[in-house]
Amino acid sequence: MAKSRDPETKPRKGLSRRAFLSRSTGLAVSTPILASVGLAAPAAAAADVKILGPGKVPITLQINGKPYNLRVEPRVTLLDALRNNLDFTGAKRVCDRAACGSCTVLMDGKAVYACAVLAIEGQGKQITTIESLSSESKLHPVQAAFVQHDAQQCGFCTPGFVMACKALLDKNPNPSINQIREGLGGNLCRCGTYAGIRQVVMTAGKAMKGGQANG
Amino acid sequence: MRAFEYASPTTKEQAVALLGNKWGDTEVLAGGMDLLSTMKDYLTEPKRLVNLKDIKELAGISSEASTGLRIGALVTLQELLENETVRKEYPALFQAAEGITSPQMRNLGTVGGDLCQRPRCWYFRNGMGLLAQDSSGKSLIVDGENKYHAILGNSGPAYFVNSSSLAPSLIALDAKIRVFGPKGAREVPAAKFYVIPKSNEEREYALKPNELVTDIVIPSAAGIRNATYEVRQKEALDWPLAAASVSLKMSGRKVTSARVVLGHVAPVPWPAPDADKFLAGKTISEQVAKEAGAAAVTGAKALSQNGYKIQLARTAVKRAILRAAEGKV
Amino acid sequence: MADYSWPDASRRNLIGKRISRIDGPEKASGKAKYTQDLKRPGMLYGKLVTSPHAHAKVISVDTSAAEKMTGVKAVKLIEVPKDEVQWEGQPVAAVVATEEHLAEDAARAVKVTYELLPHLVREDDIAKAGDRAKEPNEGTDGDPDQGFKQAEVVTEGFYSIPVIAHCCLESHGSVTEWEGEDHLNLWLSTQAVSASAQGIATPLKIPQTNVHVHQDHIGGGFGSKFGPDLWDVQGALLAKMTGKPVKMMLDRASELMFAGSRPSTFAKVKVGAKKDGTILAWDSLSWGTGGLQGAGNPPIPYIWKIPNHHKHTPVSTNMGASRAWRAPNHPQACYITNSALEDLAADLKMDPLDLFLKNIALCDRADLYREEFLKAAEIIDWKKKWHQRGDDTSGHIKKGLGLSLHTWGGRGHASECRITINPDSSVSVELASQDLGTGTRTVINIVAADSLGLPLNAVKVNVGDSKYPVSGGSGGSTTVGGVSASTRRAAVDALEALFKQVAPALNADPGNLEAVGGKIRVKGDPAKSLSWKQACAKLGVTPISVTAQNKAGKDELTNSGVGGVQMAEVTVDTETGIVRIENMVAVQDAGYLINLKTAESQVYGAMIMGISYALYEEKVMDEATGRLLNPNMEFYKLAGIMDVGKLHVHMMAGPDQEKRGVIGLGEPPVVSPGAAIGNAVANAIGVRVPGLPLTPDRVLAALEKKGVVS
Secondary structure, eight states, X not given: OOOOOOBSSOOOTTOBGGGOOOEEOOOOOOOOSOSSOOOOOOOGGGTTSOEEOSSOEEEEEEETTEEEEEEEOTTOBHHHIIIIISSOOSSOOSSSSSSSOXXXXXXXXXXXXXXXXXXXXXXXXXXXXXXXTOOSSOOOHHHHHHHHTTOOSSOSSHHHHHHHHHHHHHHOSSOOXXXXXXXXXXXXXXXXXXXXXXXXXXXXXXHHHTTOOOO | OOOOEEEOOSSHHHHHHHOOSXXXXXXEXXXXXTHHHHHHTTSOOOSEEEEOTTOGGGOOEEEETTTEEEEETTOBHHHHHHXXXXXXXXHHHHXXXXXXXXXXXXXXXXXXXXXXXXXXXXHHHTTSTTTTBOTTSXXXXXXXXXXXXXXXXXXXXXXXXXXXXXXXXXXXXXXXXXXXETTEEEEEEGXXXXXXXXXXXXXXXXXXXXXXXXXEEEOOOTTEEEEEEEEOSSSSSOOOSEXXXXXXXXXXXXXXXXEEEEESSSSSOEEOHXXXXXXXXXXXXXXXXXXXXXXXXXXXXXXXXXXXXXXXXXXXXXXXXXXXXXXXX | OOOOSOOOGGGOSSTTSOOOOTTHHHHHTTOOOBGGGOOOTTOEEEEEEEOSSSSXXXXXXXOHXXXXXXXXXXXXXXXXXXXXXXXXXXXXXXXXESSHHHHHHHHHHOEEEEEEOOOOOOOSSGGGOGGGBOOOEEEEESOHHHHHHHOSEEEEEEEEEOOEEOOOSSOSEEEEEEETTTEEEEEEOOSOHHHHHHHHHHHHTSOGGGEEEEOSBOSOOTTOOOSOOHHHHHHHXXXXXXXXXXXXXXXXXXXXXXXXXXXXXXXXXXXXXXXXXXXXXXXXXXXXXXXXXOOOOOOSSOSOOOOEEEEEEEBXXXXXXXXXXXXXXXXXXXXXXXXXXXXXXXHTTOOHHHHHHHTGGGSTTHHHHHHHHHHHHHHHTHHHHOOSSSOOSSSSEEEEEEEEEEEEOOOOOOEEEEEEEOTTSOEEEEOBOOOOSSOHHHHHHHHHHHHHTOOGGGEEEEXXXXXXXXXXXXXXXXXXXXXXXXXXXXXXXXXXXXXXXXHHHHTSOGGGEEEETTEEEETTEEEEEEEHHHHHHTTTTOOEEEEEEEOSSOOSSBOOOEEEEEEEEEEEETTTTEEEEEEEEXXXXXXXXXXXXXXXXXXXXXXXXXXXXXXXXXXXXXXXXXXXSOOSTTTSOOOOTTSSOEEEEEEOOSHHHHTTOBOOOSSGGGTSHHHHHHHHHHHHHSSOOOBSSOOHXXXXXXXXXXXXXX
């Protein structure tokens, strides 16, 4: 048990928390936090490299085949840009540390964690989100198989799993059990839907081989 | 994550010119798999991020007749796994990359990023410093929750383990790491790439703040049996508890010389010269491999909760040797 | 008097079948909107300023820098009782800003100074708990002293199960938006839509009727999401201050630190028996923590009515408070009890299945358990595979089998359902219930449609809105019973009302009509019928709207008490201590099943969640700093798809089950996996690993103690 009673930081005079009333600041300042980042100008070798930010910069993302123009700070992740700046909320933010797969999207056809990519880095890439897989009337075979095998409960991990399954099957429509396990090793579910998901890949793989895929 | 300015140079000269000479002022972005997490956790708060992905010369895998295989720092783990030469000639490296089980991580994560990722020590990751000391300088780890910490090289002040998946295999394969900085290029033997830091402000690799890893060069391993074995509790999305890479030069069934390197057991990848010596002249058998495992952990010292890792390290060495001797990928 | 009773197999088309969940397409296509996904016009993002200390006095809070920052709209202090923070992560202030990362910048700029106070965050050694050990709960059933006197064998053991987290994938949180001065819209990630209106109205001092709670989907709850939390109230207050909607969702670290955990239990156990396996007496000394308030009182010994003396000491620690975790107290009690009994079997050199069956009369519903054990044994091939403790085959991979049993209540909660049959033939069903991913919407749909003789898609189910009739929170596995019973009654009543309206057209007595296959027809004369559409047209302009209730407590439609058994087959690598699940079998009863497909999913899911806590999960607390060392998903480990082995679910079915009525199923199957897997590991390696999770360090330590490490 910690025995210390020594204050970590001395109380600042006159700063009793009771002295602070809850209040709205109502500020409308729009200056960037970092007017200058306080770094020396880059050496001459990099003179013609554009330095962007730290404030908002205009970027264009190719999402599901369409260009989207937005303004984000360089620190904004692709996931947050999709969810907060745009309205692609299928990809979920769960761990936010590249450790669960709920934010999986495809970038140039490959499954990636959108939480581990900066939005600004996503420029010039073809980004595919779960929103593009189905039409109003027709689910992608992977999605249909998720429904058929009840491979979802709360559904929060589902979009990430669907995208990981799609990436796996696009590459290999007839994966072995081991390839299924490896292909989906980057995603986690909390409700426990793995038994269904294993079946999904087998069913959907067949359907996609049969040319039913529309995604 | 703190706000930062962002630059995407197209040459390594530009990149280096954009880097500061103090750790943490600037960071380089490759795959981003670890860097963004450390930034979100405020373990580093760079004012400028230098994205390397537009630098073409850092990409690609090529065979260099004189030096062996050259792997660009930006080569992704997936590219590494899809390379025939890597698979056939360097199974130790292939198997190490295979241990990174998430496709999403393999698609983005790079070789350079794997080498330069920060330790996974949970004290460090929770903002208690690289060395995890209390305000009096006493280690929080030694009497704390150290089941994932070092069993070798743990006389302090660092107790974390090196987290690189690839480094032990690169050391076992006698690779060199090419580094580029303001003074030009230099080559560091993979075995010398990591250092045990003495303060929270230092880093655990032998780079200067304004240097980059550009390539890895591995000498030909034709005829050298090599393999990696990782002990990981979960099948995927989990860090190895211990790992070993070995390379064996053989003459018939006999080992002429061996290189055994442990991973995830010390603040740096841990070469095991006692095991190397033991193996020389031996014919590989289960018993020989087992004894080599025991030799590899000579000098291991358990902290309060991590004695089991000595057993895991022994096992990893034994299994890596047997796997190498089998010669199967 | 209307006949509400559940239709048997000959009189139903949907109930009891395998039906895909109706919101499946919405979820699988990413269109389902969760609270975390919502955006309202002008919405601000909230962040909490939280304590980095496990116990400290708040000396000062300086919000001045934060207030001046870009995009920041308000900074607000949160009242901390006695100015003392009692666990890491306790909120002390909250900020809102126009963008999420700006809110985070501001939260970090709030300067809080603390004076550290002593803390306790580890309870493994109760001797160190001092005055943090609270008054024990102690009791005696029967005459254990006499039992121990008669005992020919006494087995002693120590078992532990740590504090684990709910780790909902959608973190806790809300969006709040005021309409006028005193009407609040609350979008909340909650297991209790109806109760949440009052839950937030009280602290906000507004009438609960002024609160409108919304929730389409929830990303996991597992018992941790009842009613609004402090941060939701703060979000509403900040929304009020700024005049803007506020989204306040916890980050992952907060979610793991304080948004729910399951209490630990440590137990020293003594069991006495005769050499023939007759169990005579039990004595246990246990303790555990669930945070400041101590911990619950696990029902030890579990299920087995052994003459016993039990004493449980709650330990108060400076950790985020525990919340109901799927089958509160049962997994702990089950693990400890069934581990001790398996150890007894090993001492007796008896097959634990034989020991369990021999003593099965000590359990309520003994016949059911016997039947379930025999079924599970058949599926997993127990008699062929079981061996005495310690797999004596050569090599370092050892195989073992383990078993366990569990129980739960699960009677339907109070629920009100409104069914409206419209003249245009559309049917809507409304309940202020919620679908946690258990398939509640689908169950309601099945019951309503089947009761009305309609196909599934002819009925529109509406849940997740507090304006609908009040329905209970989804806890205690009470939802399926509650909503299916209220829906059944409403449907039968609505149909009777419809019969009355259409009887003249069919020239029949209303009591002589039935609804089958989308038709209203005369019983015994199916040629005399109206299509559903024609029948509804007879309503003129006035819909039929019927509200019916299920009251909590005994009735014929729902029941309480399920029993289940599980068996696990594992392999253990004795050189690494790594445990792998090879096979797991669950045999489970659940009374009258509405949807076999989603019912089975509950059992599969529970087994997987159980594998996860058996092998991987624990909140790792650091005593020196008082902090949680794994507030992330890299080191708070969950089982992945590669870790769960082959799973087999067998639902007990048949008339005996059906006549019991509907019983909840979400919780019971999560109770047994820890015990079944722990027992299988002991059987494989020949020694008890005394604590969960069964990590390599624990397994190797047990092997070393036994002297078998290679």
